[in-house]
Amino acid sequence: MENCTKRKKIVLVGTGFVGMSFAYSLLVSGGIDELVLIDANEEKAIGEAMDLQHGLPYAKHKMQIKAGNYAECKDADIVVITAGATQKPGETRIDLTLTDTKIVKSVVTSVMKNGFDGILVVACNPVDIMTYVAQKISGLPANRVIGSGTLLDTARLRFMLSEKLHISTNNVHAYIMGEHGDTSFVPWSHSYIGSKKLLDIAQEKNISIDELNQIYTHVQQAGYEIVNRKKSTYYGIGLSLNRLIHAIFNDEEVILTVSCLQNNEYGYSGIYNGVPAVITKNGIQEMLVLDLTDEEKTKFIDSCKTLQKIIDEVVEPVL
Ligand code: NAD
Numbered sequence: 001m002e003n004c005t006k007r008k009k010i011v012l013v014g015t016g017f018v019g020m021s022f023a024y025s026l027l028v029s030g031g032i033d034e035l036v037l038i039d040a041n042e043e044k045a046i047g048e049a050m051d052l053q054h055g056l057p058y059a060k061h062k063m064q065i066k067a068g069n070y071a072e073c074k075d076a077d078i079v080v081i082t083a084g085a086t087q088k089p090g091e092t093r094i095d096l097t098l099t100d101t102k103i104v105k106s107v108v109t110s111v112m113k114n115g116f117d118g119i120l121v122v123a124c125n126p127v128d129i130m131t132y133v134a135q136k137i138s139g140l141p142a143n144r145v146i147g148s149g150t151l152l153d154t155a156r157l158r159f160m161l162s163e164k165l166h167i168s169t170n171n172v173h174a175y176i177m178g179e180h181g182d183t184s185f186v187p188w189s190h191s192y193i194g195s196k197k198l199l200d201i202a203q204e205k206n207i208s209i210d211e212l213n214q215i216y217t218h219v220q221q222a223g224y225e226i227v228n229r230k231k232s233t234y235y236g237i238g239l240s241l242n243r244l245i246h247a248i249f250n251d252e253e254v255i256l257t258v259s260c261l262q263n264n265e266y267g268y269s270g271i272y273n274g275v276p277a278v279i280t281k282n283g284i285q286e287m288l289v290l291d292l293t294d295e296e297k298t299k300f301i302d303s304c305k306t307l308q309k310i311i312d313e314v315v316e317p318v319l
Contacts, residue, residue, distance in 0.1 A: 007033040008249050011068070011076040013107050014083030015039040015048045018123060021238025022082065023065075027052055030061025031246055036068040036076070040083065073116040078245055081134065083107055084124030086232045087223070093125040093181045097314045104130045105319065108137040119248055119283045123148040123241055127180045128259045128307055129315060131272040135261060136319060143284040147259025149274035150176040151240040153184055154257045156219045164215060165201065167193050174198060175257045175276050176219060177296075178303035184274065185299040186216045190290045244279065251281040255288055265289050267297060268304035271311060 008031070012019050015037050026032055035052075039045040045067040052065045073079055084100045087093060104124065111120070120138060122131040122145070131147030138145060153176035162169040174191035178184040188209070191198035202212060226233040247254045256279050259272040265287050266275065276288040292300065 009034040009036070009072075009076045009078075010245065011036045011038060011072050011079045011111075013038045013079065013081050013111070014124065015041075015045045016082065016084075016086070017232050017234035018237050018241075019080075019082035020048055021234040022080065022123075022241040023048070023052060023238075024055075025238050025242040026245075027055055027059050027063065027065070029242055029246070030059070030063065031249060032063060034064045036066055036072040038068060038070065038072070042067070070110040070114045073111045073114045076116060077118045078121055078248060079111050079116060079118065080121045080123065080241060080245070081107055081130075082123045082241075084130070087125070087227050089228050089231075093127075093223075094310060096125050097129060097310055098318070100124050100126070100130055101133050101315050101318055104133045105137050108134050112138050118144070120145045121148065121241065121244060122146070122259075123237060125180070126307075126310070128272045128274065129311060131259045132261075132307075132311060133315060133319065135272070142261035143282055145261075146244070146279075146283055147272050147274075148180070148237065148240055148244065149259030149272075150178070150180050150184055150257040151244060152237050153180060153219055153222075153274075155236060155240060156222050157186065157216070160215050160218060161191075161193075161198070164207070165193060165205070176216075177257065177274055177276070178300055179307060180259070180274060182220065183299075183303035183306045184220060185296065185303070186212075186219075187290055187292055187296045188212060189293050189296065247279040248281060248283065253278055253280055253285065255279075258284065260284050260287055262304065266292070266300045266304075268301055271304055271307050273300070273304055273307060 037045040037049050049067040085096045122134045124130050127147045135145040158169045158172040161172045171194045176184050255276050257276050259274050262268050278285040
């Protein structure tokens with residue numbers, strides 16, 4: 001991102017629960033200069049901008065917030081897409097594919113028509129597939145089209161392991177890889193607490209692999225559990241997006257689990273899926289390629305094949 005040193009500008013498309021949780025987190029964290037809100041429901045975007053503006057006198061950082069249109073994308077550093085349909089109880093993220101493909105296609109077309117040349121961050125579901133759509137429609141280099149991927153799932157895993165082991169989430173180095181959805185998995189062989197292998201600690205504490213897998217199941221089901229109780233999930237993803245955009249603006253070289261275009265790093269090519277990657281001002285600087293066990297490799301490839309099938313059957317016909 002060439003213009004990283006100038007005013008830091010984000011255009012947010014989609015001012016629903018996820019978009020506004022992210023926007024509110026920016027008001028609290030600061031770190032950007034300008035936030036422009038766009039929504040198909042223009043009145044909602046205006047109302048949300050007004051509501052955030054009225055918090056500015058008590059915010060710790062100065063920031064310009066307004067509702068706008070796609071012309072604002074021209075000089076934006078990052079466009080974040082949270083426009084989309086939400087999961088209803090009983091629906092999977094995959095059920096949203098056709099609706100969200102059409103939404104992402106039209107949003108990205110408008111973004112690019114207005115001369116956008118920054119980094120696209122995609123959060124709408126099914127996020128790995130929507131990031132594929134965004135990259136294909138935008139024509140931007142793959143390192144500049146990033147899906148939120150398993151950022152949130154990894155946060156959930158770190159939280160749950162931290163509770164189980166009574167260790168700060170900061171010292172839990174464990175990732176959820178694969179789809180942000182049902183075919184995700186944890187490469188336990190590459191999970192650490194501090195610098196000690198999680199599997200060794202589990203053995204010392206008499207925690208069985210079944211118990212660890214139960215923790216994964218809770219992570220994988222967490223979205224459904226929350227949707228059943230309060231219809232949608234948004235604070236966790238809002239902060240995950242905040243973490244990602246700060247990593248970009250601050251050129252952090254931090255490892256985050258995001259959805260990246262696969263180029264045979266893990267044995268599959270041509271689709272987006274969640275892997276640990278180094279995030280810098282250029283977006284995805286490089287993927288961290290873990291030496292997965294044969295079982296973990298199979299899980300990753302199976303996850304890719306599941307996404308590929310949906311892309312072929314549902315997405316490609318409408319692109
Ligand atoms: P929401 O219904 O509250 O908000 C969606 C917003 O998108 C609405 O304001 C709607 O008007 C707007 N919109 C729809 N079509 C549009 C278009 N063509 N152009 C501009 N705006 C448009 O939904 P939400 O709860 O905020 O969820 C948004 C998306 O984020 C969904 O796809 C959801 O599944 C996804 N999500 C992702 C994660 C993650 O971890 N990646 C977590 C939770 C939700």
